[in-house]
Amino acid sequence: MTTQPFLSVRDLRVRFRTEDGVVRAVDGLSFDLERGRTLGIVGESGSGKSVTNLTVLGLHDPRTTEVVGEITLDGQELTTAPESVLEKLRGNKMAMIFQDSLTALSPYYTVGRQIAEPFRKHTGASRREARSRAVEMLEKVGIPHARQRVDDYPHQFSGGMRQRAMIAMALVCDPELLIADEPTTALDVTVQAQILDLLKDLQQQTGSAIVLISHDLGVVANTADELLVMYAGRAVERGPVREVLRSPRHPYTWGLLGSMPRLTSSVTEPLTPIPGTPPSLLAPPPGCPFHPRCGYVTAVADDACRTARPELPAGRGAACHLTPEQRRTVLAEQIRPRPGGE
Ligand code: SF4
Numbered sequence: 001m002t003t004q005p006f007l008s009v010r011d012l013r014v015r016f017r018t019e020d021g022v023v024r025a026v027d028g029l030s031f032d033l034e035r036g037r038t039l040g041i042v043g044e045s046g047s048g049k050s051v052t053n054l055t056v057l058g059l060h061d062p063r064t065t066e067v068v069g070e071i072t073l074d075g076q077e078l079t080t081a082p083e084s085v086l087e088k089l090r091g092n093k094m095a096m097i098f099q100d101s102l103t104a105l106s107p108y109y110t111v112g113r114q115i116a117e118p119f120r121k122h123t124g125a126s127r128r129e130a131r132s133r134a135v136e137m138l139e140k141v142g143i144p145h146a147r148q149r150v151d152d153y154p155h156q157f158s159g160g161m162r163q164r165a166m167i168a169m170a171l172v173c174d175p176e177l178l179i180a181d182e183p184t185t186a187l188d189v190t191v192q193a194q195i196l197d198l199l200k201d202l203q204q205q206t207g208s209a210i211v212l213i214s215h216d217l218g219v220v221a222n223t224a225d226e227l228l229v230m231y232a233g234r235a236v237e238r239g240p241v242r243e244v245l246r247s248p249r250h251p252y253t254w255g256l257l258g259s260m261p262r263l264t265s266s267v268t269e270p271l272t273p274i275p276g277t278p279p280s281l282l283a284p285p286p287g288c289p290f291h292p293r294c295g296y297v298t299a300v301a302d303d304a305c306r307t308a309r310p311e312l313p314a315g316r317g318a319a320c321h322l323t324p325e326q327r328r329t330v331l332a333e334q335i336r337p338r339p340g341g342e
Pocket of ligand 1: 250251252288289290291292294295296297300305310319320321322
């Protein structure tokens with residue numbers, strides 16, 4: 001008997017109707033996630049990573065968005081669930097940590113109240129119980145003097161403390177799925193590492209499943225178990241994070257790695273940005289959507305990169321027409337892979 005994954009996304013397609021046409025923000029995405037595991041999703045802006053997760057939470061605008069495919073959370077189908085069901089699940093069974101705590105937290109209410117309110121709403125706890133839960137959560141995420149700081153307003157917290165408060169708010173009802181969208185982008189490197197460690201510690205305590213979204217491979221490298229690389233609304237590579245980083249298979253992943261600073265790089269070694277820009281999702285290019293930026297198009301026979309869309313195989317793999325032999329040659333030459341563009 002096969003058991004269903006805790007979170008399962010199958011052939012998800014998300015389209016926005018705009019005045020200029022239909023934007024294919026997510027175009028046939030599938031992945032699974034189990035409890036206690038972290039999935040890192042990386043890609044440039046507009047790759048579909050945030051849209052995917054807002055769709056999981058049911059936070060898209062149904063008037064302008066068409067969602068096709070299946071999303072099941074612990075056996076519950078979400079794409080067809082009524083808003084009343086999603087509202088009960090949000091904050092309770094699934095929660096999100098947003099990128100910008102200054103925007104996500106209301107300046108008009110104390111931090112404690114913003115943590116306590118969802119707890120009261122979902123559990124029916126009294127004000128007193130919810131307040132002591134807020135203190136407990138602030139302690140859990142490492143806010144010193146939590147009993148006093150619970151009555152502070154967001155502007156009285158530093159950036160790192162606000163991010164911790166947002167994590168406390170997201171975790172107050174012990175959600176089983178936590179979606180963290182660029183949770184450390186606005187923070188300096190030291191605080192970034194502390195927040196990522198905190199997420200890992202909390203996951204060990206609660207066994208929650210985490211989706212960690214980032215444009216930065218470095219952020220997910222030490223935190224995620226599995227990695228999904230997205231480009232133009234599609235997954236182009238996936239696998240265990242260490243394997244993907246040790247032997248990446250897709251030229252786009254090579255490009256992301258090439259544009260990242262490394263500890264072993266000399267300060268004068270230039271970073272290599274991926275040439276060009278992501279395609280318009282109103283009219284994605286035919287064939288492989290990465291082909292206008294890829295330096296390996298001529299290595300593939302029959303002009304397939306421009307005419308045939310490569311599919312992502314199940315399990316560890318990449319959506320690319322290069323043969324395993326060609327990839328090995330590129331990597332063995334130890335020339336840091338560089339997409340050259342056309
Ligand atoms: Fe590059 Fe072709 Fe592979 Fe796409 S399919 S990534 S264009 S080599």
